[in-house]
Amino acid sequence: MKAWRWLFAAALIVSNTYSLSCAYASDPNAAPAGQVEPFGDDDPFAVINSGIEQSPQESAVAKNAGRGPETRVEVFLKGYGADINNSSPVNPGNRIMQLREYTSAAETRVTISDTIGKADSLRWLFKGFAAGPDYHEADGTQRGKESRIDEMFADWKGDGLFASAGKRRINWGHAQGFNPVNAIAPPRDPLNPGYQTEGQPMIWGNINSSIGAVDVILTRNFDENWNSGKNRWGLKWGYSSADLDFAFYYFDGAEYDDGRRFETMLGASFAAEAAPGVTLYAEGARVANNYRPYYTPTSSTWNKGEGFLQGVIGSSISLGGKSSVFIEYLHNGQGYSNDERVNYLRAVDALLANSVGQTITGDLTLAGLNRNYLLASVKKEYRERYNFDLSVIVAEDRSSSTRAGAAYAISDYYEARISYLNYSGGNGSEFGANPYRGLLEISVKASF
Amino acid sequence: MKTIRVLAALSALYVFAATPVISHAGEREPSAMRILDMADDHWDLKLKNSLVELDLLVYRENELRTTYKIKLKYQDNYHVLAETIYPPRNEGEKMLQSGRKNYWLFLPNINKAVKISESNSLSNSDFSNSDLLSPRLSHEYTPVLVGTEKLRDADTYKLELLAKDESSSYAKIIYWVRKGDFFPMRRDYYTFSGQLLKRLDMKSSSAEHKGMLDTFVMSSVLEKDKKTVLRYTKRTTKVAYTDDTFSPSSLMKR
Numbered sequence: 001m002k003a004w005r006w007l008f009a010a011a012l013i014v015s016n017t018y019s020l021s022c023a024y025a026s027d028p029n030a031a032p033a034g035q036v037e038p039f040g041d042d043d044p045f046a047v048i049n050s051g052i053e054q055s056p057q058e059s060a061v062a063k064n065a066g067r068g069p070e071t072r073v074e075v076f077l078k079g080y081g082a083d084i085n086n087s088s089p090v091n092p093g094n095r096i097m098q099l100r101e102y103t104s105a106a107e108t109r110v111t112i113s114d115t116i117g118k119a120d121s122l123r124w125l126f127k128g129f130a131a132g133p134d135y136h137e138a139d140g141t142q143r144g145k146e147s148r149i150d151e152m153f154a155d156w157k158g159d160g161l162f163a164s165a166g167k168r169r170i171n172w173g174h175a176q177g178f179n180p181v182n183a184i185a186p187p188r189d190p191l192n193p194g195y196q197t198e199g200q201p202m203i204w205g206n207i208n209s210s211i212g213a214v215d216v217i218l219t220r221n222f223d224e225n226w227n228s229g230k231n232r233w234g235l236k237w238g239y240s241s242a243d244l245d246f247a248f249y250y251f252d253g254a255e256y257d258d259g260r261r262f263e264t265m266l267g268a269s270f271a272a273e274a275a276p277g278v279t280l281y282a283e284g285a286r287v288a289n290n291y292r293p294y295y296t297p298t299s300s301t302w303n304k305g306e307g308f309l310q311g312v313i314g315s316s317i318s319l320g321g322k323s324s325v326f327i328e329y330l331h332n333g334q335g336y337s338n339d340e341r342v343n344y345l346r347a348v349d350a351l352l353a354n355s356v357g358q359t360i361t362g363d364l365t366l367a368g369l370n371r372n373y374l375l376a377s378v379k380k381e382y383r384e385r386y387n388f389d390l391s392v393i394v395a396e397d398r399s400s401s402t403r404a405g406a407a408y409a410i411s412d413y414y415e416a417r418i419s420y421l422n423y424s425g426g427n428g429s430e431f432g433a434n435p436y437r438g439l440l441e442i443s444v445k446a447s448f
Numbered sequence: 449m450k451t452i453r454v455l456a457a458l459s460a461l462y463v464f465a466a467t468p469v470i471s472h473a474g475e476r477e478p479s480a481m482r483i484l485d486m487a488d489d490h491w492d493l494k495l496k497n498s499l500v501e502l503d504l505l506v507y508r509e510n511e512l513r514t515t516y517k518i519k520l521k522y523q524d525n526y527h528v529l530a531e532t533i534y535p536p537r538n539e540g541e542k543m544l545q546s547g548r549k550n551y552w553l554f555l556p557n558i559n560k561a562v563k564i565s566e567s568n569s570l571s572n573s574d575f576s577n578s579d580l581l582s583p584r585l586s587h588e589y590t591p592v593l594v595g596t597e598k599l600r601d602a603d604t605y606k607l608e609l610l611a612k613d614e615s616s617s618y619a620k621i622i623y624w625v626r627k628g629d630f631f632p633m634r635r636d637y638y639t640f641s642g643q644l645l646k647r648l649d650m651k652s653s654s655a656e657h658k659g660m661l662d663t664f665v666m667s668s669v670l671e672k673d674k675k676t677v678l679r680y681t682k683r684t685t686k687v688a689y690t691d692d693t694f695s696p697s698s699l700m701k702r
Binding site: 039044045047048072123155157158159160162164169170171174176188193194197206208213215238240241242245271272273276277278279281316318320321383384385409412413415445447448 | 505506507508510513514515534535536537539540546547548549550555557558559560562563564565566567573614615617647649651663665667669672675677679690691692695696697698700701702
């Protein structure tokens with residue numbers, strides 16, 4: 001009787017040990033006999049021996065790292081071919097703006113910065129921009145020569161504290177195309193947001209703690225010549241976690257000389273990962289006063305006065321690597337309804353006939369002649385050298401603006417790019433009323 | 449009473465036999481979790497509180513196509529800031545991991561920080577964000593020791609790592625770790641559909657920092673002619689970072 005117990009126990013122990021050992025032998029991940037190894041049997045590190053010599057430029061970068069001010073220069077040589085919209089109600093027959101079909105420009109952007117002090121606590125930065133003889137803004141608007149200081153500031157960072165003073169570009173909000181809460185900086189063209197680089201003179205303070213980050217902004221209503229008359233101020237509180245990043249915004253200012261109250265903005269935004277590779281975000285702003293002129297059928301103007309809402313909801317999807325797509329929907333409560341847009345364009349017509357139309361074409365604001373827009377943008381990098389991008393805005397009136405571009409990296413320092421900006425829609429539509437039907441841009445960029 | 453004693457002794461024997469694993473050779477092998485932890489330490493611990501400069505080299509058909517130089521501020525596995533310093537057209541781009549699965553990309557050309565997923569990449573290489581910034585696998589995967597193998601003339605443990613949940617980048621990773629010093633040798637990454645996606649081979653190349661993991665080659669099944677090489681070129685240790693270095697709000701400041 002005792003013997004069978006010992007035999008049974010021994011069998012139990014041996015069987016478990018054997019099954020564990022068998023786990024070594026029967027590897028569920030081993031390739032079946034005869035299957036080709038997907039990566040071959042070559043030495044994976046053999047590739048390192050090919051072309052690994054550091055280039056002279058790379059050597060220079062490595063050598064100069066950490067010595068003196070950092071300088072970055074970008075030079076663009078651009079040529080433009082325009083398809084002018086002679087039926088544009090804001091530029092009929094091209095008589096008002098007198099746009100030229102073929103233009104060219106050289107643009108230079110220079111950034112110089114340096115840090116001083118323990119742990120690089122102090123930093124100064126200068127960023128300048130110059131272009132001519134005929135450069136175009138992001139939306140194609142033709143300008144002549146331009147030179148300006150985009151940014152010039154000094155900042156200090158400590159443990160959880162930060163302060164900056166000077167002209168600086170900061171962008172509030174989580175969305176990528178439309179930013180209703182971005183009250184400090186001038187609005188950017190959602191089809192080409194990188195083109196708007198000019199900052200705003202301000203004092204910026206930041207406290208970062210376990211309960212989030214608080215930004216305080218003090219600025220004024222500076223014009224392009226740094227003239228100002230009124231104080232402006234803003235506050236942002238933001239918190240970031242693995243699941244959610246959100247922020248609340250407030251921007252206000254002193255009342256105007258005529259007694260009107262400033263268009264106080266209260267806003268909020270968030271971004272969160274909705275699914276692997278998919279980010280969801282939204283922004284909303286409530287502006288307390290609306291001083292935009294609206295037009296009656298008889299072309300007289302009136303102000304709505306009451307506040308309005310702007311909101312955007314969007315999603316970005318990773319396509320792997322640096323390729324991605326994002327889609328956004330914008331509601332602009334300050335935009336024109338269908339009737340208001342018709343009245344505006346009728347007023348432009350009437351005032352142009354009296355040769356005063358130039359004064360109201362400023363109402364042709366970005367994403368302003370409709371109340372609802374859809375923006376989609378896709379970026380794709382291919383085989384390290386090629387970049388493709390396509391962005392489309394469709395307005396509620398079914399007009400649209402499309403920018404398609406392709407770039408080729410000639411080397412680490414030079415890039416060639418071609419892009420086409422198209423506006424389509426009827427003459428009574430937002431994008432169809434644009435002075436251009438299309439604008440082709442061919443450029444070469446050098447970065448040092 | 450005697451029966452109880454016998455059964456108790458047999459139970460003790462059974463438990464003793466179950467862990468750790470006893471191989472055919474009779475050696476006592478470490479547990480799968482210990483092997484994984486020791487392998488992770490070779491990568492993660494050596495980077496902890498350090499400033500690292502690395503080269504990311506993208507090859508196609510054995511020809512060098514693009515070189516990225518990246519500066520990596522590494523506090524720990526969940527707090528990492530990578531900044532591209534070369535080539536000039538990508539200079540200033542930053543990728544931040546601010547906590548578990550909280551990734552951000554800063555694009556200097558639009559002066560904006562955007563929240564991204566871990567499958568994005570700072571470069572168009574085969575290294576995703578999590579590959580580059582979160583080398584420690586023990587937090588995301590459950591290891592099982594499936595056997596031993598010879599790899600590049602070394603005896604290795606072969607681990608099967610299964611994702612703890614669907615939020616992980618990969619469903620499964622097969623991990624080869626050298627016996628003796630637990631040096632990581634190779635990882636095969638599998639998708640949630642069970643397909644082999646890419647392979648990472650690792651080694652130590654530096655004569656100065658012998659034994660330190662500093663050379664990685666990532667190969668992709670989808671683009672067989674493409675390989676990405678990551679090399680640590682410079683490392684400064686014992687760097688004290690302030691907490692807000694790794695917060696999203698800091699991306700726009702500096």
